[in-house]
Amino acid sequence: MTAEKQSSSTRGGRRPGAGRKKGVPNKLTAALRARLDETGMTPLEAMHRAMNELCAKADRMELGKHVTIDAKVMDYLDLLERAAEIASKLAPYRHPKLQSIEHKGEGGGPIQQRVIVEFV
Known part of the structure; x- marks a missing residue:
């Protein structure tokens, strides 16, 4: 069997143009990006x-403007920290990694x- 016949056979293998195109996200990633866009904050x-x-x-x-660290401030900082952790996990779904x-x-x-150097 020639290579030309193998590529068009029904037994599988590589077919030109088959599969998802490069750069196109799968359905789950596209749905997650859409939900993230709805929140208004990346x-x-x-x-x-x-x-x-x-x-x-x-x-x-540090500047001596002492901030009273009470339970309300700690709760606020804990919420911010949790939000940052979640955001760092979601970031790869929304923003491409830089190489x-x-x-x-x-x-x-x-x-x-x-x-x-040329002298004229």
Whole structure:
């Protein structure tokens, strides 16, 4: 059997154009993204808010503007911390992970720099 006949046989194997296209989310991920969009706050915004609130509290305490740490403040900080934890778990469903880029020179070696100075 030739390779051409194998790819079109009913026994399986790779078929050109089959399957989900690259970058298209599955149904669960798409539904979760839609629900997150309905809330009006992205996971990154929730983590950013929690970070800002906690930093502001720490700054006030450090600057001598003593903040009374009572049960209400502790409850508030606990809720912010829990919200940030949940947001960090939801973030991959809403925001793509950023990849690091390794810069390489010609042939994968180190980057070569050359400076040419011309006097006119």
